[in-house]
Amino acid sequence: MNNSSAKNSSLLPVIIFGICLIAVGLAAFGPSNLFQGADNPSASSDAPAKTAGKTDSVEDTSPPITEEPAETPPGMVWIPGGTFTMGTDFFPEEGKPNPDRIKPDEFPAHEVTIDGFWMDITEVTNAEFDKFVEETNYVTFAEIPPKREDFIGVVPDISIIPEENLVAGSLIFNKDFDRENLRMDYPSWEYQAWKYQKGADWRHPTGPDSSIEGKMDHPVVNVVYKDCLEYCKWAGKRLPTEAEWEYASRGGKEDQKYNWGNEFQPDGKYMTNSWQGTFPMDRQNRDGFLDTSPVKSFPPNGYGLYDMSGNVWEWVNDYYRPDYYNFSPKRNPQGPTASFDPGEPTIEKRVTRGGSFLCNSNNCTGYRNAARMRSDVSSAAYHTGFRCVIDTKMVKK
Numbered sequence: 041m042n043n044s045s046a047k048n049s050s051l052l053p054v055i056i057f058g059i060c061l062i063a064v065g066l067a068a069f070g071p072s073n074l075f076q077g078a079d080n081p082s083a084s085s086d087a088p089a090k091t092a093g094k095t096d097s098v099e100d101t102s103p104p105i106t107e108e109p110a111e112t113p114p115g116m117v118w119i120p121g122g123t124f125t126m127g128t129d130f131f132p133e134e135g136k137p138n139p140d141r142i143k144p145d146e147f148p149a150h151e152v153t154i155d156g157f158w159m160d161i162t163e164v165t166n167a168e169f170d171k172f173v174e175e176t177n178y179v180t181f182a183e184i185p186p187k188r189e190d191f192i193g194v195v196p197d198i199s200i201i202p203e204e205n206l207v208a209g210s211l212i213f214n215k216d217f218d219r220e221n222l223r224m225d226y227p228s229w230e231y232q233a234w235k236y237q238k239g240a241d242w243r244h245p246t247g248p249d250s251s252i253e254g255k256m257d258h259p260v261v262n263v264v265y266k267d268c269l270e271y272c273k274w275a276g277k278r279l280p281t282e283a284e285w286e287y288a289s290r291g292g293k294e295d296q297k298y299n300w301g302n303e304f305q306p307d308g309k310y311m312t313n314s315w316q317g318t319f320p321m322d323r324q325n326r327d328g329f330l331d332t333s334p335v336k337s338f339p340p341n342g343y344g345l346y347d348m349s350g351n352v353w354e355w356v357n358d359y360y361r362p363d364y365y366n367f368s369p370k371r372n373p374q375g376p377t378a379s380f381d382p383g384e385p386t387i388e389k390r391v392t393r394g395g396s397f398l399c400n401s402n403n404c405t406g407y408r409n410a411a412r413m414r415s416d417v418s419s420a421a422y423h424t425g426f427r428c429v430i431d432t433k434m435v436k437k
C-alpha cells in the first residue's frame with residue numbers, strides 16, 4: 041500500500057473538518073465544499089483565465105467507435121459511441137425559481153462525441169471491493185490515521201492538535217445534528233448535518249459499531265479517489281471520464297432531465313434511491329431505503345446500467361473546474377489539466393456524479409443527468425462510491 045505520502049497535503053481538509061467539529065465548531069471554520077452534500081451556486085464567479093485548464097490537442101473528427109470490438113467483460117455492458125449534448129443551457133436568471141437546483145457549472149450545453157466503451161453495470165459492491173482487498177491487502181485512505189506533521193502550515197501551532205483527533209475516519213451524515221439551531225439560509229448549510237466519524241471506513245460505513253454484514257451487494261462507500269484508481273487498476277479497468285459518465289447516464293436518450301425521462305416519479309414510481317422529506321430534519325423512507333440500497337434495486341437505464349442516478353455518488357476521473365464546458369474539446373474530453381474550485385481554490389478536487397440517497401430537491405439534485413459535483417480527492421464519505429470502465433484501447437483485439 042503506497043498512499044501514505046498523499047496524506048501530507050490532501051488529507052488535511054478532512055481531518056481539519058473533523059477537528060473543527062470537535063474543537064472550534066463548524067460555523068467558525070466554514071469550509072464550503074468538502075463533500076458532495078454541499079452546493080455552491082456561485083461556483084463559476086471568479087475562475088482564473090479559462091484557458092488555464094485547457095488541453096491542447098488536434099480534434100479527432102473520425103466517426104466514433106460504435107461496434108463492440110471484443111466479448112463483453114463480465115459484469116459490464118457495451119456503451120456504443122456517439123454524439124450527445126452534455127450539460128444544460130437552462131440556468132434560471134437571478135431571482136427566478138430554480139426548483140431543480142441547476143448550477144452554473146452545468147452550462148453551457150455542448151456537443152460531445154464519445155468512443156464506445158464498456159461500463160460496470162452496477163456501482164462497485166462491497167463484495168467486489170472485499171475481493172480486491174483480500175487479494176492485495178490494500179488499505180484504504182480512511183483507514184490510515186493522519187500524522188501531526190500533516191498540519192504544518194495549516195494550523196499555526198501543530199502542538200495544539202489534540203492527540204485524540206489524529207484518528208482515521210470518514211464523513212458521515214450526523215443523525216444527531218443540532219435541530220434547535222439548524223439554519224438553512226446560507227451556502228453549504230448542509231454541513232450542519234455532517235460529522236467526521238472516527239473509525240468509519242468501507243467495512244464500517246457509519247463508524248466502528250457498524251458493518252457491511254448483510255450488505256455485500258450494496259455499493260462500497262467511504263473510498264477516496266485514489267482508492268478507486270487502485271481498485272479499477274486491479275480489475276484491469278479505469279475510472280470513467282466525466283463525459284463518458286454523463287453519456288452513459290443518459291442511456292441513449294437526448295435532452296432528458298433524468299436517465300428515465302423528465303418526470304421524477306413516473307406513475308408515482310420511485311426510479312432512484314434518494315431522500316424523501318425535507319433534508320435533513322424530515323427523513324422519510326418512501327423509496328424503501330434510508331441509506332444505501334443493494335445495487336439493481338431500481339430500474340436500469342437505456343443502456344442497462346443501474347443506479348447511475350442515486351444510491352451513491354460516483355467518482356469520475358476528471359479534475360473539477362466550474363467553467364470547463366466553455367472550452368472542453370468535442371471528442372472524448374478528459375477534463376481540465378488542473379483542479380479549480382473558486383470556493384476552495386487550494387484543494388484538489390475531482391468530479392463526482394449521480395447523487396446519492398441523501399439528495400432531494402431542497403439539498404442537491406445530483407440524480408439529474410447534467411448535475412455536477414466535486415469532492416476533495418481525500419474526502420471519504422459514506423454516500424460516495426464508484427464504478428469502472430474499459431475502453432477499446434485496453435483490450436487485445
Ligand SMILES: [Ca+2]
Pocket residue numbers: 313314315316325327328329330331397
Ligand atoms: Ca432513499
Ligand SMILES: [Ca+2]
Pocket residue numbers: 163347348349350351352353354394395
Ligand atoms: Ca450511483
